[in-house]
Amino acid sequence: MTTAFIGKSVRRTEDPRLITGKGTYVDDVKLLGMLHMALVRSPHAHARIKKINVSRASKAPGVVAIFTGADLQGQLGSLPVGWVLKQADTHTKYDMKAPPHPPLAFEKVRYVGDAVAAVVANDPYLAADAAALVDVDYELLGVVTDGEKATKRDAPQLHTEAPDNTCFEWDVHGGDYEGAAKKAQVVVKQKFINQRLIPNAMETRGVVADYNTGTNQITIWTSTQIPHLVRLLFAAVTGHPEQSVRVIAPEVGGAFGSKLYLYAEEIITGMIAKNLARPVKWVEGRQENYLATTHGRDHITYGEICGDKDGTITGLKVTTYANLGAYLSTFAPGIPTVLFGLMLSGVYKYPNVSCKVYGTFTNTTPVDAYRGAGRPEATYLVERMVDAFARELARDPVAVRRKNFLPPFKNGRAVATGVLYDSGNYRAPVDKALEMFDYKAFRKEQREARGSGKLLGVGFSTYIEICGMAPSAVAASLGAGAGLWESSTVRVHPTGKVTVFTGTSPHGQGHETTLAQVAGEHLGIPMESIEVMHGDTDRQQFGTGTFGSRSITVGGTALVMSLKKVKDKMRKIAAHQMGVPAKNVIFEDGKFYVEDIREKSMDFGTVVGEAYNAKNLPPGMEPGLEATSFFDPKNFTWPFGCHIAIVEIDEDTGQTRLKRYVAVDDIGNVINPMIVDGMVHGGIAQGVGQALQEGAVYGENGQLVTGSMLDYAVPTAEDVPSYETARTVTPSPVNPLGVKGAGEAGTIAASPAVMNAAIDALAHLGIRHLDMPLRSETVWRAINGAKAAKKAARSATATAARSGRKARR
Amino acid sequence: MTTNVAASFQYHAPSSVEEACRLLAKYKGGAKLLAGGHSLLPLVKLRLATPEALIDLSRIKGLSYVKAGRKGLAIGAMTTYYDIESSDVVKKAAPVLADAAAQVADTQVRNAGTLGGSLAHSDPAGDLPAVVLALGAELEVHTARGSRTISVDNFFRDLLTTALRPNEVLTEIRIPPLPARTGTAYVKLANKASHYAVVGVAAVVTLDKAGVCAAARVAVTGAGPHAVRAKRTERILIGKKLSALVIRRAAERAGAEIGDGFNSDIHASAEYRAAMTIVFAERALTEAVGRV
Numbered sequence A: 001m002t003t004a005f006i007g008k009s010v011r012r013t014e015d016p017r018l019i020t021g022k023g024t025y026v027d028d029v030k031l032l033g034m035l036h037m038a039l040v041r042s043p044h045a046h047a048r049i050k051k052i053n054v055s056r057a058s059k060a061p062g063v064v065a066i067f068t069g070a071d072l073q074g075q076l077g078s079l080p081v082g083w084v085l086k087q088a089d090t091h092t093k094y095d096m097k098a099p100p101h102p103p104l105a106f107e108k109v110r111y112v113g114d115a116v117a118a119v120v121a122n123d124p125y126l127a128a129d130a131a132a133l134v135d136v137d138y139e140l141l142g143v144v145t146d147g148e149k150a151t152k153r154d155a156p157q158l159h160t161e162a163p164d165n166t167c168f169e170w171d172v173h174g175g176d177y178e179g180a181a182k183k184a185q186v187v188v189k190q191k192f193i194n195q196r197l198i199p200n201a202m203e204t205r206g207v208v209a210d211y212n213t214g215t216n217q218i219t220i221w222t223s224t225q226i227p228h229l230v231r232l233l234f235a236a237v238t239g240h241p242e243q244s245v246r247v248i249a250p251e252v253g254g255a256f257g258s259k260l261y262l263y264a265e266e267i268i269t270g271m272i273a274k275n276l277a278r279p280v281k282w283v284e285g286r287q288e289n290y291l292a293t294t295h296g297r298d299h300i301t302y303g304e305i306c307g308d309k310d311g312t313i314t315g316l317k318v319t320t321y322a323n324l325g326a327y328l329s330t331f332a333p334g335i336p337t338v339l340f341g342l343m344l345s346g347v348y349k350y351p352n353v354s355c356k357v358y359g360t361f362t363n364t365t366p367v368d369a370y371r372g373a374g375r376p377e378a379t380y381l382v383e384r385m386v387d388a389f390a391r392e393l394a395r396d397p398v399a400v401r402r403k404n405f406l407p408p409f410k411n412g413r414a415v416a417t418g419v420l421y422d423s424g425n426y427r428a429p430v431d432k433a434l435e436m437f438d439y440k441a442f443r444k445e446q447r448e449a450r451g452s453g454k455l456l457g458v459g460f461s462t463y464i465e466i467c468g469m470a471p472s473a474v475a476a477s478l479g480a481g482a483g484l485w486e487s488s489t490v491r492v493h494p495t496g497k498v499t500v501f502t503g504t505s506p507h508g509q510g511h512e513t514t515l516a517q518v519a520g521e522h523l524g525i526p527m528e529s530i531e532v533m534h535g536d537t538d539r540q541q542f543g544t545g546t547f548g549s550r551s552i553t554v555g556g557t558a559l560v561m562s563l564k565k566v567k568d569k570m571r572k573i574a575a576h577q578m579g580v581p582a583k584n585v586i587f588e589d590g591k592f593y594v595e596d597i598r599e600k601s602m603d604f605g606t607v608v609g610e611a612y613n614a615k616n617l618p619p620g621m622e623p624g625l626e627a628t629s630f631f632d633p634k635n636f637t638w639p640f641g642c643h644i645a646i647v648e649i650d651e652d653t654g655q656t657r658l659k660r661y662v663a664v665d666d667i668g669n670v671i672n673p674m675i676v677d678g679m680v681h682g683g684i685a686q687g688v689g690q691a692l693q694e695g696a697v698y699g700e701n702g703q704l705v706t707g708s709m710l711d712y713a714v715p716t717a718e719d720v721p722s723y724e725t726a727r728t729v730t731p732s733p734v735n736p737l738g739v740k741g742a743g744e745a746g747t748i749a750a751s752p753a754v755m756n757a758a759i760d761a762l763a764h765l766g767i768r769h770l771d772m773p774l775r776s777e778t779v780w781r782a783i784n785g786a787k788a789a790k791k792a793a794r795s796a797t798a799t800a801a802r803s804g805r806k807a808r809r
Numbered sequence B: 001m002t003t004n005v006a007a008s009f010q011y012h013a014p015s016s017v018e019e020a021c022r023l024l025a026k027y028k029g030g031a032k033l034l035a036g037g038h039s040l041l042p043l044v045k046l047r048l049a050t051p052e053a054l055i056d057l058s059r060i061k062g063l064s065y066v067k068a069g070r071k072g073l074a075i076g077a078m079t080t081y082y083d084i085e086s087s088d089v090v091k092k093a094a095p096v097l098a099d100a101a102a103q104v105a106d107t108q109v110r111n112a113g114t115l116g117g118s119l120a121h122s123d124p125a126g127d128l129p130a131v132v133l134a135l136g137a138e139l140e141v142h143t144a145r146g147s148r149t150i151s152v153d154n155f156f157r158d159l160l161t162t163a164l165r166p167n168e169v170l171t172e173i174r175i176p177p178l179p180a181r182t183g184t185a186y187v188k189l190a191n192k193a194s195h196y197a198v199v200g201v202a203a204v205v206t207l208d209k210a211g212v213c214a215a216a217r218v219a220v221t222g223a224g225p226h227a228v229r230a231k232r233t234e235r236i237l238i239g240k241k242l243s244a245l246v247i248r249r250a251a252e253r254a255g256a257e258i259g260d261g262f263n264s265d266i267h268a269s270a271e272y273r274a275a276m277t278i279v280f281a282e283r284a285l286t287e288a289v290g291r292v
């Protein structure tokens, strides 16, 4: 099929304004008479608030007002949870515990950064000065930061509503793991720590709120992925009528899942603006972001894999403690359950899967989705354990994978966890990746390098993930509190120009370009004639937003539906005016032709004109040219691929360097290869970051030790090689574009690929596992430990041999 | 504090060293000199430092230069890392200084951070302190009343503490000429997050015609509270032919001056720093000898 735009690397239309500094981010919004808010945050991880004294602060220069939690109690409500695990669903043991989450704490603080008061002043500096003068009298309480230790009987309790700090117990059982393990010839067990990560969007969060006393309208500019859900939840929580709340997501400088929630600051800023009847701005500092914006991952898992000596895997079992932080963030309960447990089949045939997850509260920043959200955690376990299984059998990790792959399928395949994959051909990306990487030659190079002080290793990750967060009914049965469909409107203006409205809400992904490519393709008009609008609840009636790689699969399909409606109407108009039945009119190259009589045609602009001047429309047809659609797919989409990492470890220092990276992804059809490459590149960097250097560290007292970028190692260009990427194409049957989604694959695939490579480099020393991140000291200790153990073993055998000789003499 | 907003302070931008000295005296220790700001401003923004006044040195003409003469190199205190790493004069006269400057942080930091600021700050993990120690530099400082010269050997005193008095401005760093048959190197184990040195070792080694070590200066940073000379290592080297074995033996003593003062944090324990001091001393020496 020849296409005008789809499949082409069209340059991003949003870039000229962004790279010339003409984008409008929240902090660029400046309103007349605007005040600035600073939040007083708890310096303690767990404490009772005995008294808040604002008298010094309220006398400070420039201060307009100070609000404590008690002052606003009744106005702010409790932050809601949008994913509720109920006993009624077969996975959940009892209704999850959802303790209240006050936007401003008033009885207790439960993590360092918990907000206790808001200071509003004439400028941000004076607000910060005054915030430092608010005196809070705390009574310190015991602290727990470890998600497993939190469940122990003597652990400090965060919420009376959640005994043993346990929010939920959730499980999946497919087949009979215990039975399989009993019959298995090999069982490999391993404990895994999937460390806590800080999302690090380039733009921190920020909110500007304005209140119009005449119309009762609250307008909120916020750096978010979900403007419509923010409006809905804001209205629900505060009682301010939904139709009088407008939420605008202006340019959003990255999010990675961390702006996918209703946050305390959105409510606080909005309600203070309403109370004061003046615009109020709050912009998060970077250190503040590290404390007050959600974190990701933080699992402790006990894993097991079993199977036979011929390399057949028969089962997988995991028990996971998922640290949820101090309170439930909007989607927190869905991440370590549905997006994790249901992904544990990987791309494999093993019929027995057993997974138990404890969601626990700790004195830490709330944890929610972070790029990949649940799937990186699952993929890490599956891919590490498959490797460990192969190693135990001394079999090749690629051969073991191939042996256990699900066979190719085009339209639906159920797996042990109970979910239905859409389409898959798992050998294809492996074959392609091995064309790009000479595996045999590498093994030789690896052997030869030993003894040179540099250890080489290769790691594979044949991942699968879940995208297109939608099927509302399925999601609802698993706990989703809102429908997850998507909407679009296509408005064709009288001049033939087009505005596309989407309910998705991009924050760096380039939707304005990709969706314009889809619209241009369907309407046969140049992309310059199309504008894509998003991120404003007054423009698009409703939308779910952008997360879970859903925008093109769900939002793109909603757009195709509207485009089809517009074209159908145009075809009818053209047919009517050309005097033929509509079925005989075809649309090609921007023209409506009468089939077989090519000379007879009406061009796009003419038909648009007719729709508006309405002089000669088919009987009963309404004038105008606009269509709105809502799309709710039947299934998720399931991208997959094969990533190969090659690492080099310095034996003397333990430093691990990623030398080479080959990524073959299958994300179905591709609209814009350049944008997809960008997604894959950034995603890999974040996955590599988790494997080699990122990690949030809390001290025993609950202080965030990695409180800034001086200690939290965000990967940079220096830390990654130039990637070698390619694709295979297995279209998805669940949407007409055949697309699967590309936003998270890189991150999901990369961490296990890199870790498998590191273990491959160290395995000859007897090292079987190391936890992420691979700080150089971690590796150095492992190497030294392994060498010492070998030496001890050698001298033990020597001693034994000597004493043996002596005895004989 | 989480807002990244500095407490209020006075700001002065004097146009001469004398004026800067007078301002320092006026605030009686309450003011801070501002050079590139890349150590000072983060502290101020986090309110870990709350100076009454900042005295910006950037408007003073003639504090940023590199000059080569018979007495060696003279570098103005306000010379940035970038100017040092890209200076042909430095590359020729003291290649290790250009090399090390290029290993500091990233381009943005190197465009603003200064040699003077780095030395005056004496960050335990700063790169340049070790390098100027190994090069045997002299530092010229001014007060309102006059000037004095401090040998770099007496300059670094403790964590973030130097021989500079609160009323003094560091103006020039002088590096003596390197003798013939001298090799230099600086290597470091960089912190993945900040790029500061977890451990960094600078070595300046001179051999005589017979290949015997005539002089050696080795300095270690990152490992302890401040950069130090590894004098025991130097002593082992001097007078010997520098075989791999000698270098190894000398490197093993590179942490001796730090004793039990090794730093320990989430990036590296004291034990690991001690071990890396040896590894990087060996690498620095091997590289330096290779360059003679």
Ligand SMILES: Cc1cc2nc3c(=O)[nH]c(=O)nc-3n(C[C@H](O)[C@H](O)[C@H](O)COP(=O)(O)OP(=O)(O)OC[C@H]3O[C@@H](n4cnc5c(N)ncnc54)[C@H](O)[C@@H]3O)c2cc1C
Pocket (backbone or CB within 6 Å): B032, B033, B034, B035, B036, B037, B038, B039, B040, B041, B042, B057, B077, B078, B103, B104, B105, B106, B109, B112, B113, B114, B115, B116, B117, B118, B120, B121, B123, B125, B126, B127, B128, B164, B168, B169, B170, B171, B194, B195, B196, B197
């Ligand atoms: C992200 C980041 C990464 C970094 N990574 C590294 C790294 O890898 N290696 C490294 O070595 N450093 C690193 N640094 C620190 C950087 O090199 C600083 O620029 C340097 O340490 C201080 O120099 P400055 O000119 O910025 O001094 P400033 O920050 O302006 O001043 C530092 C201190 O020195 C005093 N001072 C400055 N000039 C004089 C003078 N002429 N006389 C007397 N006192 C003076 C000031 O009063 C202040 O107390 C990093 C900094 C950042 C922000």
